[in-house]
Amino acid sequence: MESIVTMFIVYIWIFLFGLFILKTGIQQISYHKMKMWIKKYTSNPIKGFLIGVVITAILQSSSTTIVIIVSLTSLGLLYFPNAIAIILGANVGTTLTAELLSFSNFWLMWILLISGFILLCIHKQRIFSIGCMLFGLGTIFTALYGFESLAEPIRQTPYMEEGLYDISRETTYSILFGMVVTGITQSSSAFTGMIMSFMNQELLSLPSAIAMVLGANIGTCFTALLAAIGSKMEGKWTAYAHLWVNILGVLFFIPFINWLGDFVSHLSAIPGRQLAHASVIFNLIISSFFLLFIKPLSAFIKMTSRKA
Incomplete structure (x- = not known):
């Protein structure tokens, strides 16, 4: 039991380390451009949505995008309804990480690690940044194989397998499990990668x-929510918008989970890839829906935050 928990924590940290290296390489190339694009190309909700998708896909982190949005909104550099549009785009953009993880391959892992390490030894910023991205992605794939290696020990530990079974047979427990673990690790990508491996x-x-x-x-x-602590009201509204969109989206989609599972099972025979496709479809449907009601949603968030 203790060895499984220890290795689980180790693989979580390896995943987060790889994600940090990957993001470091990307941000060195494009972080400041991301801020400029957000401020310049968000004149209407559609543009904001597309910018949210593109920037989050590039940064490989919706959390980074949301933190930037909270900061810009708090400073008065971004109109709140347009910030909601970017959040909706970020929710779609982050699903591309899951799609990328679904293509995990043993030989590709070693190619990425070795080529990335070689490029890290070259002292030119752009080449070094590319090396960070390759090595980071290879490290993430390493963690995914680590998660898969825990499957057999879990099967051989009856109460752990039973605990996972008890959580998974109740939709509410499964949702709470995903919410708590992601809240602790601060990375939905790490959690999704672990679930795909299992x-x-x-x-x-x-x-x-x-x-x-x-x-x-x-x-x-x-x-x-953490980023909004101490910020102006506009920044808090942005954090609340992110929370409300995801809570309402999940509540709306609970009755359709089995339907979504049946649908994606026809798109791929690979379990991990099925989950990645389901994440894309869920976020695309929910974000597209809320995109049509940005003004009512922004009014609702302002009203509820005043009462709070």
């Missing part, structure tokens, strides 16, 4: 895995 080893069913990822969408909101 699915590949047949430890989780597709509907329960989808429910856990829906919970992770709520758990990732904690980062925005």
Whole structure:
């Protein structure tokens, strides 16, 4: 039991370390450009939505995008309804990370690690940044294989397998599990990667895995709430918008989890890839819906925050 927990924590940290290295390489190339694009190209909700998708796909972190948005909104550099549009785009953009993780491959892992390490030894900023991205992605793949290696020890530990089964058979428990673990790790990507690995080893069913990822969408909101502490009211509104969009989206989609599982099972035979597709579809549907009601949503958030 202790060895499994220890290795689980180790692989979580390896994943987060790889994600940090990947983001460092990306940010060195484009972080300041991201801020400029956000301020310049958000004149209407559609543009804001697309900018949110693109920037989050590049940064590989919705949390980074949301923190930037909270800061810009708090400073009065970004109009609050347009900030909501970027948040909706960020929710879609972050699903591309799951799609990327679904292509994890043993030989690709070693190619990325070795080529990335070689480029890290070259003292030119752009080449070094590319090396960070390659080595970081290879490190993430390493963690994913680590998670998969825990499947057999978990099966051989009856109460751990039973505990995971008890959580997964109730949708509410699965959502809470995803929310809590993501809130602790501050990375929905790490949690999604872990769940994909367990699915590949047949430890989780597709509907329960989808429910856990829906919970992770709520758990990732904690980062925005932390970023909003001490900020002006506009910044707090932005964090609340992120929270409300994800809570309402998950509540709306709970009755359709089995339908979504059936649908994505026809798109791919690979369990991890099915989960990645489900995450994309969920966020695309919910974000598209809220994009049509940005003004009522912004008014609702302002009203509820005043009462609070």
